[in-house]
Amino acid sequence: MRSRLATKIHHTLERVFPEKRLFLRSDTETRFIRLKPETQLVAWTGSTIVVAWTIVATAILLMDSIGAGNFRAQAQRDQLTYEQRLNALSEDRDSRAAEAIAAQERFNSALRQISIMQSELLATEEKRRELETGMEAVQATLRDAMKAREAARAEIAALSAETDDNGDATISGDAVGTVDLLANALAETAAERDMIAADAEFAIEHATEMELELRLLQERNDQIFRQLEEAMLVSVEPLDEMFRAAGMNPDSLIEQVRRGYSGTGGPLTPMQFSTRGGAPDPDASRANAILASMDRINLYRLAAEKSPFDIPVKSNFRFTSGFGPRWGRLHAGTDFAGPIGTPIYATADGVVTHASWSSGYGRLIKIRHDFGIETRYAHLNAMRVTVGQRVSRGERIGDMGNSGRSTGPHLHYEVRVGGKPVNPMTYIRAGQNVF
Structure with missing residues (x-):
């Protein structure tokens, strides 16, 4: 059965791969190699496998080369985009820092102006109080002078009646001198009263102008405060998110950095304003909050330099x-x-x-x-x-x-x-x- 199957397969292969002979001739003899159909089938199959493997390997290499080129180009584009974004962020950060510095300078200048205006306003208020006290003293003196004048008039009337009774038409020299002295004192007191009243009116008008100017200055300072607070918010939030994205607690991180830089003083020291025993100054509270944010940004900068971002x-x-x-x-x-x-x-x-x-x-x-x-x-x-x-x-x-x-x-x-x-x-x- 096997021989018949082998013979059948052999005849089938002979139709596709007929038997061939390869002659090898030398000077003295001639030999040949007989190529059976089975041998030709093995050779053809091996050649086909080698050619197919070569084609597949070449295609894989070409695809890998093309893919590597695409990855390299994509990486270069990503790197260029990253560098451009980095430059833009750096420029934005520098501009924000410059705005913060300029705003802080304007804020310091405004605080100095407020301090000067407050000092002038207090001085004007004290002067106005002194003038009011002086006016009260002058009015008291004037009232005393008027009482003295009325008394002098009563005395003159009594003297006149006595003179009429005695038939004498002249008034004593002492009475005339007293009347003249009282009249002069009354004129001087009236002039002093008018001058003090004019000074008081000027002081009141000047105080009103100072209050208006101070209110305008406070509105301007409030605008500066809002700009600074917005700048601090825009600057602090990305840093918070950066540390949280890295799995780090911003608050504990800030405390660690603060312990390493525990010096005091400098431009970020909280401001102290005298309130003369009154409530805390809201401007001072806002200023200290801004300074605290700037201090937090500074500590974030130190922490970022020590973290592998x-x-x-x-x-x-x-x-x-x-x-x-x-x-x-x-x-x-x-x-x-x-x-x-x-x-x-x-x-x-x-x-x-x-x-x-x-x-x-x-x-x-x-x-x-x-x-x-x-x-x-x-x-x-x-x-x-x-x-x-x-x-x-x-x-x-x-x-x-x-x-x-x-x-x-x-x-x-x-x-x-x-x-x-x-x-x-x-x-x-x-x-x-x-x-």
């Missing part, structure tokens, strides 16, 4: 691997691919704790930051820092390379909080909206 690669690059499981293990960082020698920058202020070869990491730099944060920069081609060196955010610390267990030139970047790895893109994305 920056990106370690600023030249053209492409993301090749993100944070998370890979091949059954945790990939504890983010990979940035680029040419060998691409500059690598510190993402926050800190101290270098490691700068040498480290097994699969290759050339590795570790930087310790505040708040229990550590950043790692692996597979470097060169290291430009040493252990114990303090670095600042944006300072160049090394060059991208292919050292250690690496399949191509790239930077393996890690962020660890309390020794545990976290996703670096959480910090980078949070900082993109502010820096």
